[in-house]
Amino acid sequence: MGAQIAAHLVNVKVPVVLFDLPAKEGPKNGIVTRAVENLKKLKPAPLGVPEDAALIGQANYEEHLDQxxxxxxxxxxxxERMDWKLDLYKKIAAHIAPHAIVASNTSGLSITKLSEALPEEIKPRFCGIHFFNPPRYMYLVELIPTPTTRPEILDQLxxxxxxxVGKGVVRAKDTPNFIANRVGIAGMLATIKEAENFGLSYDVVDDLTGKKLGRASSGxxxxxxxxxxxxxxxxxxTLQDNLADDPFFPTYATPPVLAKLIEQGALGQKTGAGFYKKxxxxxxxxxxAKADYVPAGGKADELVGRILKKPxxxxxKLLRESTNPQAQFLWAIFRDGFHYCAVHLQDIAETARDVDFAIRWGxxxxxxxxxxxxxxxxxxxxxxxxxxxDAGKALSKAPLPAWVFDGRDGVHTAEGSWSPAKNxxxxxxxxxxxxxxxxxxxxLGAGVQAPETAGKTLHEDDSVRLWTLDDEVVIVSIKTKMHAIGPGVVEGLNKAVDLAEAQYKGVVVWSPDEPFSAGADLQAMLPAFMAGGSKAIAPEEKKLQDAMLRLRYANVPVVSAIRGMALGGGCELAVYSAKRVAAMESYIGLVEVGVGLIPGAGGLTYIARRAAEMAAAGNANAPVLSFLTDGFTSAAMAKVGTSAIEAxxxxxxxxxxxxxxxxDELLYVAIQQAKSLFDSGYRPPVRRPFPVAGRSGIATIxxxxxxxxxxxxISQHDYHIGSLIADVVCGGEVEAGSLVTEEYLMALERKHFCSLLDSPKTQERIMGMLQTGKPVRN
Structure with missing residues (x-):
């Protein structure tokens, strides 16, 4: 876990040193070196790019405490051993800087008890910091003060x-397992108990308690x-050892099935077997009942599935009144959760908001x-x-707190969220x-204005909303499904640039939900294609290309604020912007090969232009082809950056x-970038021709x-598509070093894009993607 936290700190450009025990044999840093090397192999990847593992400093407690x-x-x-942690604190205490904050990443041990091993001068700078695993991807971090932690230290952290670091912070009280694990594990124990009560198999329970409930798909x-x-x-x-007086204490007993699996060494995914086995x-x-594994695949009853779609x-109401065992099970786990959270709110959290955030994010x-x-x-x-x-159906006889029945309609209001401790x-x-x-x-219930209605609307239709927060920058929010780019979005982008050039400082493309854009709207093209074939698509494709050039050469800066997927046309929209502001978890790439097409909105033109720019910047005599290979490979293999760093x-x-x-800072930073560019005297790039690799480059590829x-x-059709990509990025049948324009290359893109639409194999890929969402290999 320490290595993964270090990896994420490297991702966000925070210098970090990873300490571990000195190795008994070989180099003293042997243990920490293995931990860093292992980061490159883990899935999901803790590092944005594996080579950044080299940025993690390595140290051991014997040689490097001065660091x-x-x-x-x-x-x-x-x-998670209290004695080990206390021994470590005694070892490092003398080497801690007078200003340094010290924090323990424990999932549930007492932070106050841990602090007792520290000198008095360090205690005010000590607290708990609980990252959830894996730390790169999990949004929640719990901060836990001790009675001696200075408030300003917690504010700084x-x-x-x-x-x-990019996390959602919840402050928790110093109680066993804090908030998320306390409520979450209690909920899992209740689910195991209720599943047994209602005779439900593990696969059915996971189907019921996964996406159908708006929870993690793993159930x-x-x-x-x-x-x-x-x-x-x-x-x-931790619950068993520290909560003997808890009214829910009997429910903290280790389920017999869990104890037996652990006894057998079946610890779950890491050992290849647990509740499931592959x-x-x-x-x-x-x-x-059989003490053996049987085929999985059980699903929720259709009736229950329909109930779960209701408000x-x-x-x-329907779950509670149903006689269906699955419905009764679901009502039982809801009831148990409400009961538990209400009884324990005052002890574990400052407000009800903290509990909801902790469970959502953790x-x-x-x-x-x-x-x-x-x-x-x-x-x-x-x-x-x-x-x-009262009927004895709940897991505890503890009554709901009096504040639950004080006439309120909930715990979240525009004024704030309920704090029983502060009343x-x-x-x-x-x-x-x-x-x-x-x-x-x-x-829910906080009454905060949604971004869909915030600010001043400048234009809105079914495809886009153009609006502004500050009367300085036009924000484009795409409204289509998966934010696919169709004719309406193209028209909206052009309108946004017109508005911004007339009276604003710039344009920011940002939508309040993910993805940034899943690409061109293939379904919107189908009617035109069915009526007039690929010839009917060519004019629409040119409009899309022209829109990209309009963004690139606008007289005001266009900034794309990217979060989630920016694929195909979404990637092209991003690269034709003056600047990009991307969240760490952004997945960017040209993926048209997956549906048997080539990038058709300027993506290949961008690759060719960037290769020429890099060649010019690196060495005037360097061949363009040497700078083109990576871009060609990325497009031809539909490579997608698995992080903003890899993008x-x-x-x-x-x-x-x-x-x-x-x-959550994405929009703010994008707006600031747009205004900063404008205030710095922004001018669009000069339109100029650039050299291409030509026919010799095509032959090499x-x-x-x-x-x-x-x-x-690769298949014959893959070869054909790859050849067309090579033709565009190399500039077609011209001599190496010939100067071409973006419009020329886009015409090649358009020609080859439309020719592929007439190919039966490409049509198979498009229909397969539309019907199944998965690429067809043919």
Missing amino acids: LKECDLIIEAIA ESFVSTS TFRTADVVGLDTMSHVIK AGRDILRLDP AAERL FGWKQGPFELWQAAGWKQVAQWVKEDI TYVPRSKLPVYERQLFAEDV RKLGYLLDSDVIVPNK KNQLVNMRDGGF
């Missing part, structure tokens, strides 16, 4: 973790396997428990839960860092572009394609 004096933040992330038991059954058992033991291509599930109030729920309760009708659901408690509604944090989060995530390596982001760690085809690595 701690140069550190501003020290995060301890060793094994929260600001750093939010804006520089309950698959999630346990991924986390590790030993890890889960450790978190459960046998060849088949997935098997454990059948406790919250109707959904919970366990992948779309809606927290208090949000769902409030959405379903606070008073009615409270009455139902009370009736079940009032507490607003969101006012730390300056949050001023950068223009439309940060909030809880930069592929050339879809430039060194001058900005990578933003926190997704085609020779490589022939080898791949004849070796069985």
